Amino acid sequence: MRGKCGLFYTSYGQERALLTTPSQKWRFGLFLLVYLLSPLALDAYDLSVLIMVHIAVIGAVSLNLLTGSCGQISLGHGAFLGVGAYGAAYCTANGVPFVPALLLGGTASALVGLLFGIPSLRLKGIYLAIATLAAQIILTYVFLHWDAVTGGAHGMMVATPSILGYAFDTDAKTFFLTLAVAVLAILTVANILRTRTGRAFVAVRDHYLSAEIVGVNLFRTKLVAFGASSFLAGVAGGLWGHYVMYITPEMFGIGLSISYLAMIIIGGLGSVQGAVFGAIFITLLPEFLNWGSGELSGLLPGVADSLMAMKEGIFGLVLVLFLIFEPEGLNRRWQLFKAYWKLYPFAY
Amino acid sequence: MTALRLFALCLALCLAAAPVSAKTIKIGVLSTLSGPTSDVGVPYSEGVNDCADWLNQTDFIPGHTLELLTVDYAYNAQQAIAAYKRFTAKDNIVALQGWGTADTEALTRFVAKDKIPTVSASYSAHLTDPAKAPYNFFIAADYSTQLRAALKYFRERWDKDRAPRLALMYPDHPYGLSPIEAGRKYAKEIGYEIVGEENVALGALEATTQLLALREDEPDFVWIGGTTSSTAVILKDAAKLGMDPVFFTNIWGADENLPKLAGDAAEGCYSLQSAVAYGAEVPGMEPIKEATGGEPKMTHYIRGFASMYVMAEGIRRAAEEGEINGPGVKNALETLRDFDPMGLTPPISFYPDDHRPNMSVFIYQVENGQLVLRGEPSLERKDEWLGH
Numbered sequence: 209m210r211g212k213c214g215l216f217y218t219s220y221g222q223e224r225a226l227l228t229t230p231s232q233k234w235r236f237g238l239f240l241l242v243y244l245l246s247p248l249a250l251d252a253y254d255l256s257v258l259i260m261v262h263i264a265v266i267g268a269v270s271l272n273l274l275t276g277s278c279g280q281i282s283l284g285h286g287a288f289l290g291v292g293a294y295g296a297a298y299c300t301a302n303g304v305p306f307v308p309a310l311l312l313g314g315t316a317s318a319l320v321g322l323l324f325g326i327p328s329l330r331l332k333g334i335y336l337a338i339a340t341l342a343a344q345i346i347l348t349y350v351f352l353h354w355d356a357v358t359g360g361a362h363g364m365m366v367a368t369p370s371i372l373g374y375a376f377d378t379d380a381k382t383f384f385l386t387l388a389v390a391v392l393a394i395l396t397v398a399n400i401l402r403t404r405t406g407r408a409f410v411a412v413r414d415h416y417l418s419a420e421i422v423g424v425n426l427f428r429t430k431l432v433a434f435g436a437s438s439f440l441a442g443v444a445g446g447l448w449g450h451y452v453m454y455i456t457p458e459m460f461g462i463g464l465s466i467s468y469l470a471m472i473i474i475g476g477l478g479s480v481q482g483a484v485f486g487a488i489f490i491t492l493l494p495e496f497l498n499w500g501s502g503e504l505s506g507l508l509p510g511v512a513d514s515l516m517a518m519k520e521g522i523f524g525l526v527l528v529l530f531l532i533f534e535p536e537g538l539n540r541r542w543q544l545f546k547a548y549w550k551l552y553p554f555a556y
Numbered sequence: 557m558t559a560l561r562l563f564a565l566c567l568a569l570c571l572a573a574a575p576v577s578a579k580t581i582k583i584g585v586l587s588t589l590s591g592p593t594s595d596v597g598v599p600y601s602e603g604v605n606d607c608a609d610w611l612n613q614t615d616f617i618p619g620h621t622l623e624l625l626t627v628d629y630a631y632n633a634q635q636a637i638a639a640y641k642r643f644t645a646k647d648n649i650v651a652l653q654g655w656g657t658a659d660t661e662a663l664t665r666f667v668a669k670d671k672i673p674t675v676s677a678s679y680s681a682h683l684t685d686p687a688k689a690p691y692n693f694f695i696a697a698d699y700s701t702q703l704r705a706a707l708k709y710f711r712e713r714w715d716k717d718r719a720p721r722l723a724l725m726y727p728d729h730p731y732g733l734s735p736i737e738a739g740r741k742y743a744k745e746i747g748y749e750i751v752g753e754e755n756v757a758l759g760a761l762e763a764t765t766q767l768l769a770l771r772e773d774e775p776d777f778v779w780i781g782g783t784t785s786s787t788a789v790i791l792k793d794a795a796k797l798g799m800d801p802v803f804f805t806n807i808w809g810a811d812e813n814l815p816k817l818a819g820d821a822a823e824g825c826y827s828l829q830s831a832v833a834y835g836a837e838v839p840g841m842e843p844i845k846e847a848t849g850g851e852p853k854m855t856h857y858i859r860g861f862a863s864m865y866v867m868a869e870g871i872r873r874a875a876e877e878g879e880i881n882g883p884g885v886k887n888a889l890e891t892l893r894d895f896d897p898m899g900l901t902p903p904i905s906f907y908p909d910d911h912r913p914n915m916s917v918f919i920y921q922v923e924n925g926q927l928v929l930r931g932e933p934s935l936e937r938k939d940e941w942l943g944h
Binding site for chain 1: 590591627628630632633634635637638639641642644645646657658661662663664665666680682688728729730731733734
């Protein structure tokens with residue numbers, strides 16, 4: 209009702225809506241419109257960075273479902289992306305159309321995720337982290353040595369994505385393709401979290417014993433989390449492979465897994481929006497540092513060189529600073545920012 | 557008539573007043589100034605940059621100046637793709653100086669699609685096949701060819717009645733695995749007995765277990781397919797165990813730092829190289845000494861210098877044809893026949909259907925802590941080896 213101060217819901221459905229107020233819907237709609245029109249103004253570099261952001265978003269929200277929402281830490285996410293990438297590439301190389309190939313890649317990744325999720329019943333915390341690290345190592349080994357499927361050390365070429373004869377052969381086209389999949393992934397994860405299964409994830413994360421007492425099947429819930437998360441990771445990998453058009457085992461190493469963990473930690477564990485923020489932040493950070501060192505090189509050559517050499521260190525430093533000063537991530541900062549402007553100019 | 561004269565006079569004045577400005581040719585450079593390969597990436601990048609400066613000073617491409625745009629991609633494929641997109645979208649580069657496996661392979665299809673000739677320092681054999689990588693080039697013999705040439709060199713000097721015993725030590729990594737299949741096959745073909753294979757990781761801190769397994773087999777030759785640091789670990793542990801086979805390493809497996817890392821254990825170790833060591837008596841050393849002020853640089857620096865020089869030769873030839881663009885430079889590079897990069901590397905030839913630069917390798921040996929040239933074996937350019 210107009211004129212009311214605050215939010216008043218008259219049904220549970222209203223309360224659980226993704227966008228609750230008309231103003232939110234307008235803002236989001238406007239943002240989406242501008243974003244969809246952005247390829248008209250952006251060049252291939254800008255678009256390629258946004259494509260990488262889209263793919264990172266899919267990977268980050270999927271890991272956030274597993275680690276942030278269900279509390280199952282994974283150091284093998286990069287390898288699950290790899291399974292999807294190789295799976296989808298193998299399918300398209302053998303004549304399977306792109307969309308089914310992408311889904312099959314995701315399915316292959318989900319099956320592998322389920323397999324490596326089995327120890328999660330017995331293991332948790334650091335022990336589970338080591339088990340998933342083992343998954344990373346085993347899968348990297350498979351990528352490197354299963355020559356018939358993966359091309360081994362030489363990697364494999366991947367076809368340009370094509371749907372019903374329409375080839376996604378430019379950055380602008382790939383921008384829309386990856387954006388569509390990213391939006392689907394976000395909606396999927398957001399909706400999973402609003403279901404009974406999603407609440408079971410959170411219950412397992414917060415206190416597994418209490419969850420079991422109230423009737424949550426721990427093993428099934430954890431496996432579903434591993435399966436769903438790995439499926440989306442596989443889809444992200446499949447998109448990455450088809451965008452790059454050449455995949456090698458080196459692309460899906462432990463570094464990638466750590467990057468995704470950093471994304472969800474910096475973004476905010478357990479929040480879909482946080483995972484999106486984290487993916488954007490981590491993907492743009494090296495570009496920003498490169499841009500910064502480039503700009504500085506003209507003014508302060510010494511400082512620019514140091515900045516370049518310190519890039520890896522800066523990445524670690526940012527992570528540590530977030531853990532110390534904003535452990536709930538960028539999402540929390542965003543909530544505070546919104547609350548500030550909602551009440552502005554009054555403090556309370 | 558007066559108007560015509562006036563126009564001619566104005567035109568002449570305009571032409572006279574116009575500054576004689578050189579046209580800029582932009583080249584993207586993917587460097588690893590940070591990240592896991594920065595120890596060798598930094599000198600390589602310095603070589604590339606110093607060569608470009610020297611070429612500009614000598615007006616190597618008449619009327620044109622080379623402008624290098626360097627991005628540190630920290631050996632991360634995603635960052636390499638972003639940098640490449642920036643080079644092509646914002647900077648309009650004509651060619652690309654690439655670096656390692658991660659970026660070169662990730663960009664193979666992009667550079668082919670965009671027609672950007674790329675000269676990298678990833679020497680995987682499959683990049684030499686233009687059917688798969690039409691815009692990829694490099695100036696060293698590929699890893700497989702290097703290994704084959706070294707095996708031939710040692711086999712020809714083998715004077716015992718029995719077959720020489722060969723063991724292979726390499727990291728279970730795309731770079732380490734790259735020449736192994738070709739090496740195994742060729743070794744058997746020319747009469748080696750392969751007695752063992754062991755994996756030693758690139759970041760290994762010890763290799764005793766692997767060496768103990770090999771010691772039983774008494775190899776005469778041990779191939780090390782890692783990097784300088786892993787070679788140093790292997791050599792030191794081998795010395796501790798009293799093993800004394802002939803060690804020979806891949807191009808990244810030994811450089812001027814090996815004696816510093818392995819000390820006396822490095823003595824006698826052979827290193828395959830595609831560029832001469834600093835101070836070699838070749839014409840190309842003169843500009844290098846001038847650029848470096850006489851301060852010795854690693855062989856990676858010289859390879860970077862040669863890589864830029866060969867690319868510039870392609871651009872120069874393309875300029876002569878009036879085609880300074882990607883396809884023009886690619887075509888020009890494919891006209892190189894026994895092109896001598898001032899003695900810095902063996903002569904280079906590229907063909908439209910064969911991008912193997914040559915079939916030769918320099919064999920250096922560590923003697924008194926220095927790299928000493930021992931030979932330059934060459935192989936026949938066999939079609940069946942292309943891409944393998």
